[in-house]
Amino acid sequence: xxxxxxxxxxxxxxxxxxxxxxxxxxxxxxxxxxxxxxxxxxxxxxxxxxxxxxxxxxxxxxxxxxxxxxxxxxxxxxxxxxxxxxxxxxxxxxxxxxxxxxxxxxxxxxxxxxxxxxxxxxxxxxxxxxxxxxxxxxxxxxxxxxxxxxxxxxxxxxxxxxxxxxxxxxxxxxxxxxxxxxxxxxxxxxxxxxxxxxxxxxxxxxxxxxxxxxxxxxxxxxxxxxxxxxxxxxxxxxxxxxxxxxx
Amino acid sequence: xxxxxxxxxxxxxxxxxxxxxxxxxxxxxxxxxxxxxxxxxxxxxxxxxxxxxxxxxxxxxxxxxxxxxxxxxxxxxxxxxxxxxxxxxxxxxxxxxxxxxxxxxxxxxxxxxxxxxxxxxxxxxxxxxxxxxxxxxxxxxxxxxxxxxxxxxxxxxxxxxxxxxxxxxxxxxxxxxxxxxxxxxxxxxxxxxxxxxxxxxxxxxxxxxxxxxxxxxxx
Numbered sequence: 001x002x003x004x005x006x007x008x009x010x011x012x013x014x015x016x017x018x019x020x021x022x023x024x025x026x027x028x029x030x031x032x033x034x035x036x037x038x039x040x041x042x043x044x045x046x047x048x049x050x051x052x053x054x055x056x057x058x059x060x061x062x063x064x065x066x067x068x069x070x071x072x073x074x075x076x077x078x079x080x081x082x083x084x085x086x087x088x089x090x091x092x093x094x095x096x097x098x099x100x101x102x103x104x105x106x107x108x109x110x111x112x113x114x115x116x117x118x119x120x121x122x123x124x125x126x127x128x129x130x131x132x133x134x135x136x137x138x139x140x141x142x143x144x145x146x147x148x149x150x151x152x153x154x155x156x157x158x159x160x161x162x163x164x165x166x167x168x169x170x171x172x173x174x175x176x177x178x179x180x181x182x183x184x185x186x187x188x189x190x191x192x193x194x195x196x197x198x199x200x201x202x203x204x205x206x207x208x209x210x211x212x213x214x215x216x217x218x219x220x221x222x223x224x225x226x227x228x229x230x231x232x233x234x235x236x237x238x239x240x241x242x243x244x245x246x247x
Numbered sequence: 248x249x250x251x252x253x254x255x256x257x258x259x260x261x262x263x264x265x266x267x268x269x270x271x272x273x274x275x276x277x278x279x280x281x282x283x284x285x286x287x288x289x290x291x292x293x294x295x296x297x298x299x300x301x302x303x304x305x306x307x308x309x310x311x312x313x314x315x316x317x318x319x320x321x322x323x324x325x326x327x328x329x330x331x332x333x334x335x336x337x338x339x340x341x342x343x344x345x346x347x348x349x350x351x352x353x354x355x356x357x358x359x360x361x362x363x364x365x366x367x368x369x370x371x372x373x374x375x376x377x378x379x380x381x382x383x384x385x386x387x388x389x390x391x392x393x394x395x396x397x398x399x400x401x402x403x404x405x406x407x408x409x410x411x412x413x414x415x416x417x418x419x420x421x422x423x424x425x426x427x428x429x430x431x432x433x434x435x436x437x438x439x440x441x442x443x444x445x446x447x448x449x450x451x452x453x454x455x456x457x458x459x460x461x462x463x464x465x466x
Contacts, residue, residue: 012328012331015307015343015345016338016343017331017335017336017337020335020363021362036379037372037377037379217379217382219379219382219383219386220337220368220371222386224382224383224385224386225381225382225385225386232382235378235381235382235385236381237378237380237381237384238378238381238382239381240375240378241375241376241377241378241379241380241381242376242377242378243377243378
């Protein structure tokens with residue numbers, strides 16, 4: 001059974017076809033890449049997976065359970081975490097606090113006792129674990145806005161990881177990173193690979209082709225190609241392009 | 248026998264100017280049938296009526312007279328929101344025209360199909376560097392093999408654009424001056440003097456290199 005499955009997902013914005021019958025089945029522990037030109041519908045597809053956009057037709061299943069049309073927070077509670085193309089951190093808060101606010105149990109305590117909960121060792125430990133997992137173990141007390149861009153990207157992933165998700169959705173994780181930042185992220189993702197089901201939209205082909213188990217190419221709101229990086233590189237036109245260089 | 252996938256049954260679109268005395272400014276006519284699944288290349292100069300043709304094929308712009316039949320169903324008689332279940336138009340990203348919806352959807356018929364049978368790609372952006380061409384062409388083939396009709400409109404401005412057309416399209420439509428001429432294959436397209444004039448000397452030379460002897464065989 002697939003950990004994450006999309007079946008016949010259609011999205012229309014007015015007369016515009018945004019997604020047309022998109023299918024996806026991601027196995028447990030698989031790193032599935034999503035690539036495609038700008039405006040192809042990749043982010044909308046993520047928005048459907050995470051409950052921000054309701055599909056006009058089609059189903060989303062997580063571990064076999066139908067989660068179509070559930071609100072984003074209910075889908076998050078069921079185990080789909082995501083990072084955004086544009087970073088969404090609380091700048092004035094420390095890295096550790098950012099991660100703690102991502103913890104479902106922490107949020108469940110409500111605002112009144114948030115201050116008390118902040119002192120709760122258990123949450124702080126969980127947050128520290130997530131920070132350590134992304135290489136930010138010694139930066140827990142630094143305010144998010146004082147972190148470097150690469151650290152902020154890593155922090156976003158830590159926030160998502162802290163929720164102990166079953167599926168991690170990453171929307172262009174390398175965007176804005178320099179080559180050393182990409183390298184660091186690649187190391188991090190390689191470490192998570194196999195332990196976690198990951199779906200990542202990515203424009204950095206080298207990153208994607210070196211890490212992904214399988215890749216779906218989305219264009220015109222449809223999956224136009226799918227396969228392992230090796231399979232996708234067999235196409236004659238692909239060989240002629242920059243993608244062929246990673247073969 | 249199954250109905251042809253796409254029939255333009257003597258369609259005519261007349262654009263007019265003036266409120267009292269309506270003077271026609273542009274007329275597009277077509278009368279043809281694309282019976283089977285396949286990939287059809289469409290070329291022609293700007294202003295020849297390609298966009299209007301596509302809008303009529305996909306049901307957003309109603310013809311002044313005549314019918315567009317997709318697998319036997321008049322697409323302009325189908326509920327507006329369901330027309331893309333018959334024929335789907337992948338627009339150039341910057342150009343989506345809207346038209347008045349004269350008949351309420353409640354009076355129109357539901358689409359008989361759930362998946363589109365005609366896929367119309369209006370000048371898709373091809374780029375040699377990113378490798379997407381390969382995926383796009385394979386996708387066209389997949390649609391064709393699934394029994395769909397793929398219509399691909401291109402403006403050849405580089406020799407490899409012609410390579411794509413020659414490789415992928417089984418037949419062609421040449422649109423010029425408000426008329427639509429079917430062409431049996433790439434050779435016939437390149438041999439047509441109007442097409443040669445549209446392509447210009449450089450692209451004509453490139454086309455002849457792909458399909459040597461096209462001119463001689465047709466004369």
